[in-house]
Amino acid sequence: MSRWWPGGQARLALPVLLLDWxxxxxxxxxxxGLSANTGWDVLLAAVLLAIAAALLRPLFAAFAARLGWAGVVAGWLLTQALLVYLALSVTPNIQVSGFWPAFWASWIYSVLVSAGMWVVTAGDNTAVLAHLLRTTRKSRHAADTTTVPGVVMIQIDGLSxxxxxxxxQAGNLPTLTRWIRSGSHKLVEWHAQMPATxxxxxxxxxxxxSAHVxxxxxxxxxxxxxVVTNHPKDAEYVERGFSDGRGLLADGGVSISNVFSGDAPVSLLTMSTVARKGARRGPSREVSTYLVDPFGLTRSLVLTVxxxxxxxxxxxxxxxxxIEPRVHREASYVALRGVTNVLLRDLNLNLAAEHMMRGAPVIYCDFVDxxxxxxxxxxxxxxxxxxLDGIDWVLGKLEQLAAQTPRPYHLVVLSDHGQSQGATFLQRYGMTLEALVRKLMSGDGTDLAGAPENEQWGRVRALLTEVSGEQKAIGKLTKSVLAARDEPPAPSPDDGTELVVIASGNLGMVYLARERRRLTVEEIEARHPNLLTGLVTHPGIGFVMVRSGSRGPIVLGRDGVHHLVDGRIxxxxPLxxxxxxxxxxxxxxxxLPHVGxxxxxxxxxxxxGEVAAFEELVGCHxxxxxxxxxxxxxxxxxxxxPGSxxxxxxxxxxLVHWLKDLGLRAEQ
Known part of the structure; x- marks a missing residue:
């Protein structure tokens, strides 16, 4: 153990005991139904509860995992109640009239402890690290020690x-600031080709x-x-089209909370694998431990609220x-923010810690906070x-945890795109992009594309789908939730649908869906002579790209045309x-395939630098x-x-080249 660890643990022991008391x-x-003669009797019960929890909770978690997701949920509901009931029952001078008073008392106790621990440990990593080391102790003991370093890649979704x-530079991200200032790490910018999603x-x-999306x-x-890529079935369908079995994580890697798996043999909360036939149908031990432990799910739920x-x-x-620009933040987003910014972040940290303790060679985890x-x-x-400070906090925990892992780890941080801000198209012009297109087409077609779904619902969808893998009561419940979030069925070219308009941030694609192929600008003009002119001249449109039968792809602007084949303007x-x-x-x-x-x-x-999203998002990409x-x-x-x-x-x-240099990539 590091020298700071015992001292830090002792420093928190008394405040935690007082909080439990x-x-x-x-x-x-x-x-x-519960009573105690004196406060000293309660103190004794708190000590006995801590001892019982240390001895019995790992057994409860292992047993719950064997029963599947239903067992884990039952374990989360009952484990703390059983421990409280046991501790109170054996403590002299405390009266317990039955199990159910202890059940309700256990929830009151857990909520108070979770809220209190947040205050007591604010700015102190000791309690979190103690929890991570305790829950991963068995994995650390079972892992083989090696001097070959592994790599943990943390994606900060959307950070430019x-x-x-x-x-x-401002010092607002202490961990990353220390890395850059010390010279241990280097920051480089890269260009995300369109679409920046x-x-x-x-x-x-x-x-x-990337050319497949x-x-x-x-x-x-x-x-x-x-195709909606934050739907697990669609994500699996898309990955199946381009996977060659040699993705970034193919050689023993772990994928956590991603859209695609990187061909990782271990894939958790990853959209492309949660619905896959033959995938794990029950919870892993690390997930079970997180859910059953009051420092895990119960704490996360309190902080989520x-x-x-x-x-x-x-x-x-x-x-x-x-403050302008701004968008209406719906009630559903309130819950979504709580889930993504606390519950999933905590779960991701626990999963990454578990697999670091197992000695995984490569881990890739996406944080969407x-x-x-x-x-x-x-x-x-x-x-x-x-x-961002919360994610930087996670990086600090992973860095400190790496001092206890069976192999050294390099930490890599990257983002997948940035974000641009601006009032939305609807806010600026009083109509959606689809409404504008229909107006220019004189109102023909029907709306079958459906309202666009927030992309981070996919994280929740992945979590729910993974839970729903077991065909039991909990599975049926979560499947009904998933069904409620599904988008309308896709239009068929044979059903008479003329128009599908789809937005991805400030990128829009218009499909004239009766034809099974992509239409040329000449065909579009012949069928809808006002459409392209109306789009190009609209003040909310920066440019329009279409394909000419004779000139290839061209970009149309209000005052010019850019011929992409030869660069002539x-x-x-317009660009x-x-x-x-x-x-x-x-x-x-x-x-690219399936372009509008x-x-x-x-x-x-x-x-x-502001843009106008075609979705109701003040920040878009x-x-x-x-x-x-x-x-x-x-x-x-x-x-x-390279520098970029x-x-x-x-x-x-x-990244593959670096993994090869570290000996983490099998030669093919």
């Missing part, structure tokens, strides 16, 4: 390089296959399938101060920046404000403009590599 005393006092640099970037980062959601005109209360306050403060808040509050707003370049990579990105995007008949990008204000295409990579400074990368595939190849 007070919480148990309050629980006994307010629960009918400019914002990361600012936060590090998590599925496209992770297809590249984890598989080197044209947007966050898209229509396959040949089959009529509407706190996060929800904070969201309500922060949303009201935005309205009261009339910042991306989720930035979508609704804005990428540079105070609450979004505060969420007629009039003013001039969208950065040096815009033409190359669009040239590449035109070649019309691809369009919102306006970008050159003075502010998917198209071009602003910081959304400027993610970052932080890696050990002694690892050789173009595209997620290039980052993937560099």
């Amino acid at each position: 007070a919480a148990l005393g309050i629980a006994i006092a307010v629960t009918p 390089a400019p914002l990361a640099r600012w936060a590090i 998590t599925p496209a970037s992770q297809a590249g980062l984890l598989h080197g296959a 044209p947007a966050f959601r898209w229509l396959e005109k040949q089959t009529g399938r509407l 706190g996060e929800m209360v904070k969201e309500v306050f922060q949303a009201r403060r935005q309205r009261a101060r009339d 910042y991306d989720e808040i930035a979508h609704h509050a804005g990428p540079t707003r105070a609450e979004s920046l505060a969420s 007629d009039g003013s370049d 001039a404000e969208f950065g040096p990579h815009a033409a190359d990105d669009l040239r590449r995007h035109d070649t 008949d019309i691809v369009l990008n919102s306006l970008m204000d050159a003075a502010t 998917g198209g071009l403009g602003g910081w959304q295409t400027r993610p970052m990579l932080i890696h050990p400074a002694h690892w050789p590599g 990368f173009i595209g997620a595939d290039a980052v993937h190849h560099q």
Whole structure:
């Protein structure tokens, strides 16, 4: 053990004991059917409860895991109650009238202890590290010790390089700031090719296959399938199309909370694998331990409620101060923020810690805290920046935990895209993109695309789908929840549907769905002569890309045309404000499968960098403009590599090269 550890543990022992004593005393006092003669009797009960928990909780967790998810849920509900009932029953001078008073008292006690521990341990890592080391002790003892270092890759979803640099220079991210200032790590920026979305970037980062993902959601005109990449079945379908078995994590790696698996043999809370036939149908031991332990799920739930209360306050403060741009933060988002920013973050930390203690060679885990808040509050707003501090805190825990693991670990931090801010298209012009397209087409077609779903619901969907793998009562319950979140069925080219309009941030794609192939600009003009002119001249549209039968892909702007095949520009370049990579990105995007008949990008204000999302998100990504295409990579400074990368595939190849240098990649 490190020298700081025993002292830190002893320093917290007395405050934790006093907290347990007070919480148990309050629980006994307010629960009918329980009573104690003196406070000293309660103190003895608190000590006995701590001893019973240390001895029996690991056995309860192991037993619950054998019973499947239903057993884990029952264990979470009953384990603490059984321990409290046992401790109170054997303590002299404490009267217990039955199990159910102890059951309710156990919940009061757990909530009070969780809230109190948050206050007592604020800024102190000792309690968290003690919990992680305790719950992973068996894995550490069973693992083989090696001097070959492993790699833990943490993805901070949605963090742009400019914002990361600012936060590090300001010292707001203590762990990352220390790494950069000490020279142990280096930050480089890379360019996320369009579409700048998590599925496209992770297809590249984890598989080197970003060219298989044209947007966050898209229509396959040949089959009529509407693909939404945060749906587990769709994520599995997409990964099956590009996986070659040699993804980034193929050689013994672990995928945690990602869209795609990287071909990892161990894949947890990953959308592409949770619904896979033959996948694990019950909970892993580490998940069971987290759920049954009061420092795990119960603590996370208490803090989740706190996060929800904070969201309500922060949303009201935005309205009261009339901060613009802003979007309405719905009640469903309040719950979603609590789940993603506390529950999933804590679970991800526990899962990463478990597999570090097992000696996994490579771990890749996506933390979506910042991306989720930035979508609704804005990428540079105070609450979004505060969420980065929570992820930096996780990095600090992983760094300290690595001192106790059976192998040394290098830590790599990267993002998949950035975010750009701005008032939405609907807010600016009083209509959605789809409404505009229908108006220009004189109202033909029907709305079968459905309202777009927030991308982070996929994290919750992955968690629920993994839980629902067991065909028991809990499985049926969670499957009903999943069904409630499903989007409408995809339109079929044979059912007469004319129009499907799909948005991914400020990237829009229009499909004239009666044809099974992509239409040319000449065919679009012949069928809907007002459509392209109306889109190009609309003030909310920055540019429109279509494919000509004779000239290939062309980009149309209000005052000019950019011919992508030969680079010729007629009039003013419609891509001039969208950065040096815009033409190359669009040239590449035109070649991707299932691209819309019309691809369009919102306006970008050159003075502010603001864009106009086609979804109701104040912070967005998917198209071009602003910081959304400027993610970052932080890696050990002694690892050789270029100063920048173009595209997620290039980052993937560099990561694979580094793994080979470390001896973590089997030669093929």
